[in-house]
Amino acid sequence: MPDVALDEALAAVAGEQPLINSVTNDVTVNDVANITLYWGGLPVMSDDEREVGDMVGIADGCLLNMGTVSESGEETMLTAGRAANERGVPLVVDPVGVGATPTRDRVADRLVTDLDVDVLNGNYGEISALVGDDAEVRGVESVGEYAEIAAAAVECARKTGAVVVASGETDIVATEEATFEVDAGHSMMGAVVGTGCMLGVTLAVFAAAIDDPLSAALSGTAAYGLAGELAAEGAFGDYRGPASYKIAFLDAVAGLADASTPDIADRIDPIEVR
Ligand SMILES: Nc1ncnc2c1ncn2[C@@H]1O[C@H](COP(=O)(O)OP(=O)(O)O)[C@@H](O)[C@H]1O
Numbered sequence: 635m636p637d638v639a640l641d642e643a644l645a646a647v648a649g650e651q652p653l654i655n656s657v658t659n660d661v662t663v664n665d666v667a668n669i670t671l672y673w674g675g676l677p678v679m680s681d682d683e684r685e686v687g688d689m690v691g692i693a694d695g696c697l698l699n700m701g702t703v704s705e706s707g708e709e710t711m712l713t714a715g716r717a718a719n720e721r722g723v724p725l726v727v728d729p730v731g732v733g734a735t736p737t738r739d740r741v742a743d744r745l746v747t748d749l750d751v752d753v754l755n756g757n758y759g760e761i762s763a764l765v766g767d768d769a770e771v772r773g774v775e776s777v778g779e780y781a782e783i784a785a786a787a788v789e790c791a792r793k794t795g796a797v798v799v800a801s802g803e804t805d806i807v808a809t810e811e812a813t814f815e816v817d818a819g820h821s822m823m824g825a826v827v828g829t830g831c832m833l834g835v836t837l838a839v840f841a842a843a844i845d846d847p848l849s850a851a852l853s854g855t856a857a858y859g860l861a862g863e864l865a866a867e868g869a870f871g872d873y874r875g876p877a878s879y880k881i882a883f884l885d886a887v888a889g890l891a892d893a894s895t896p897d898i899a900d901r902i903d904p905i906e907v908r
Pocket residue numbers: 756757758774775776801802803804805818819820821822823824828829830831833858859
């Protein structure tokens with residue numbers, strides 16, 4: 635079992651104050667910037683082909699999220715990813731909507747083929763689609779049942795070489811060698827657009843501060859889920875629906891280091907995957 639203490643992970647982030655360049659979608663970009671800051675990182679959203687390599691070169695982590703990718707945006711993501719690989723900057727990819735259209739399938743395939751991805755996150759449908767399993771992705775939403783999601787996550791790790799985070803009611807974190815269930819989070823998180831995108835940049839923040847990508851993925855995923863639970867419990871104010879829940883969730887992320895939280899190790903269980 636890798637090292638996954640919550641206080642150590644948050645202290646590492648606070649100590650590093652990592653600069654994260656996110657090349658991300660137009661829908662949730664502001665939430666992605668804010669949550670980077672609330673974890674203790676520094677956000678920047680350079681997505682100009684002329685500049686992005688230089689910015690990633692001075693960053694500590696890089697997120698590529700293809701949610702609203704365009705033809706030029708595809709090239710910009712590849713430029714950013716290559717700069718990250720050349721400079722040893724941890725790289726996170728969120729293949730939003732892969733499985734929904736042939737264009738998204740082709741872009742996602744290029745990202746995972748041309749780049750060395752450290753951590754890859756997607757919902758159950760996206761991770762299943764990436765490995766050619768039956769999947770229903772309607773726009774960016776995972777629809778249907780995914781009884782074999784753990785096996786799909788392992789296959790995705792094998793295919794990409796990344797640590798894979800398959801998000802849903804229970805999150806699966808997989809490498810080629812080891813698979814874990816992370817039991818943290820709340821159903822309200824599924825009612826807010828952007829919780830997958832914000833998980834992606836959370837993983838970039840943790841991967842920038844914690845050397846081992848598996849430890850980073852496990853602690854980032856579990857810490858994120860705990861913040862979701864605290865918000866649902868009202869620890870950061872009452873909420874009246876998904877919009878006010880999102881605010882409470884962001885406050886929980888910002889306040890997690892000072893909140894009295896259970897540790898995350900008992901939320902993470904190694905599982906056998908056939
Ligand atoms: N029903 C649920 N119970 C607990 N956590 C959930 C639930 N639905 C989503 N989440 C959490 O919300 C985050 C985003 O997951 P998901 O909704 O699968 O991504 P996306 O928004 O990309 O489709 C993850 O941290 C996941 O654990």
